[in-house]
Amino acid sequence: MYKKLEIWKESIDILKDIYNLADNLPKSEEYNLKSQLKRAMVSVPLNIAEGKCRSSAKDFSHFLNIAAASLDEVDVILTICEELKFLENLNKIHERNKVLTKRINSLRNKLMENADE
DSSP states (O other): OGGGOHHHHHHHHHHHHHHHHHTTSOGGGTTTHHHHHHHHHHHHHHHHHHHHTSSSHHHHHHHHHHHHHHHHHHHHHHHHHHHTTSSOOOHHHHHHHHHHHHHHHHHHHHHHHHHHO
16 A cells, blocks of 8 residues: 555655645745645645555656656756756755655665566
């Protein structure tokens, strides 16, 4: 079950933080950066859950790859927000994203190693 996965739990924790950060964006970004940031972050736990429910390690690995890519998208959007001076002091969230991406990729690699055996 996906709810037992530590990477899923961590993605939900980060999602909560991202939603709080997104609420600090200017009203003019309601349908641009704010919306894109939230959609990209929601994609992470959704893809972890969907992949976990698939029948093969290869399928799960594919969805983990999408989750990691979505996390990279979140990181880029946060960088854009920093560059535009909409948000600041995001080092902690960038680091959390980096750690979660490494964990997702580690699980993906293990799945693929086991699939090859």
